[in-house]
Amino acid sequence: MLLAIDFDHTLIDENSDLWVKRLAPDGKLPDHIEAMYSSTGWTDYMGSIFKYLYDIGIREDDIRKCMEEIPLTEGMADLLKYCKDRSYEIIIISDSNSVFIDMILDHTQIQNMVTKVFTNPAYFDDTGCLRIEYYHRQDWCDLSTINLCKGNILQSYIEKHGQERFDYIFYIGDGTNDFCPALTLKETDYVCPRINFRLWKKIQKLKNPEYKESKEELPKLQAQILNWSSGLDILEQIKQLE
Known part of the structure; x- marks a missing residue:
């Protein structure tokens, strides 16, 4: 998984x-x-x-x-621990930056639970100023920003490690830039939009038969939809699949 x-x-x-x-x-x-x-x-x-x-x-x-003042979302520590204990792979795909993510993962003591982080590289230069770079420069995806296409990152990871390695893939997100990776998932996978956030709202629109773009876009979203407000909602579904 x-x-x-x-x-x-x-x-x-x-x-x-x-x-x-x-x-x-x-x-x-x-x-x-x-x-x-x-x-x-x-x-x-x-x-x-x-x-x-x-x-x-x-x-x-x-x-x-x-x-270090930023809290983890409710249930996420439990979700990651459960998956780590079962040797499931956990990757982070984020348009934040490597410094922020490393600081928070280290402070919350969940760094060893994460297999790989894909994000914009950042570092403190010789003067102590924080610098940030693009993860990549892309021109192939209109759903993504120029510096980070999450769908490309997810698909590249799956192809590198072998599609057959994962019986199930869960993509968990909240924003509009999480729609691109959601479209790459197959029927047995799960896209998990956080309730009342932008990704959830976009998917709700696509499910509406009166939405003018639904005929074009809805067939592309093949994955099962698991709405969540706590990481425990996702954990419950994972337990049911085992």
Whole structure:
């Protein structure tokens, strides 16, 4: 069995990229930084935030303490432990960055439960400023940002390790960028959208026969749908399959 899990608002109960803004004075960024935001250029936007935080004196320890305040989503620690104990593979596919994810996994003591993390590489340079890079540059998927196609990452992982190795694949996520990997799953797999979040809302629209794009898009979503609000909802389904 393979569990592919998003990070922000899925494994953790916050968005780590937004959470780090708390380190700015009064939690607010200057207008010229906010003006750099765009839906297609999130990674560049975050790079500007990290540079600004460095310029006002924020260092690695400050960022680490900030990340350590973020809680895991309810039931996720139990889900990961159960799957790890049974030698199921657990991968994280996230548009966050490697520094944030490593800090949180280390603090919550679940790092050894995760087989592999796929995310934007990040590091502290020689001056102590946090830098972020694109995971890759892609032009083949309109559902994804230029720097990270989760569907491509998931399919590449499955192909590398052999489709027959996994009787079931669970993809667990919350956002619109989790729709692409959901479309790659087969009938025996599960896409797990977090209830009341964007992925869940999109799938609800697709299930509506009056939705204008449903005839085109719905047949592509072959996986079974498992809605969740706690990691225990997913754990219960996994136990039923064993």
